[in-house]
Amino acid sequence: MTIVYVDADACPVKDEIYKVAARHGVDVVVVANRFMVTPREAFVRFQLAPEGPDAADDWIAERCGAGDVVVTADIPLASRCLPKGAAALGPTGRPFTESSIGGALATRELMSHLREIGVAGGGPRPFGPQDRSRFLQALDIAVRRAMAKGEGAA
Template sequence: METAGLSEGRITPTLYVDGDACPVKDEVYRVAERHDLDVVVVANRFMVTPRGGRVRLQLVPEGPDVADDWIAEAIRPHDVAITADIPLAARCLAKGAAAIGTTGRPFTSASIGSALASRELMSHLREIGEITGGPKSFRPADRSRFLQELEHAIQRAKRSLGTSA
């Protein structure tokens, strides 16, 4: 398993994207290019990614949590995970990495416990038929909030590595 982030002899944050159904991949590519960062898109099916540059598609076998397991194994304290999966975000935080939801919601050590509990409660309510709808639709405000939070996470990661922000 390759862990990106070593570029031209300097350590930089790597952005790991939980690629299946991620609505902000293009935004991640643009921000990563501006900051000269590696991006690893992890998915269990082929998807188009930018040619050249520092974006790589990591294909994993199909199966529950296979992509999540790959990201959780590869991620390092200075990296950033982009995922809507709350348990994966918790695993990334436990390794000292940053985690951002696709709507721009930052997962933090202070908020992850309640996010996991809410997820469990909503899952239970769906199982017993109390809730039949899915998540809210993705809105332009979510994209804007995501871009802002990704920028903040990258700046924090660069500062923690002692590289220029």
């Protein structure tokens, strides 16, 4: 059965995830390093990850698999989930794929280096309504594909 894993600490699209999951009848596991309120729905479960860097990422990466969807802005986490057969999707609707993850990791490293030496600053542009809409559409597609993949594996 398809599970949507949410790297939830800074995820701006949790409500959208719950809507899509309810529509498709899939479970959602919200993973974070601190407690957060989640809907009291049978298909939503909260998982408190241990303290420490990357603990929530480790928890998700160890459990996801073929037929699952991981929602994260964390490119290294996405790169750990893809080889396991899980789909990975950023909160702006950007899918991470086997063919795009290498470039995304390289860009991440380059930008980190540029910030360290003071050439680049700031972060991503503000999250807007178009991002939310794009995410809803992309998640719906990813869940349908993951469900089909999961059925084929059974």
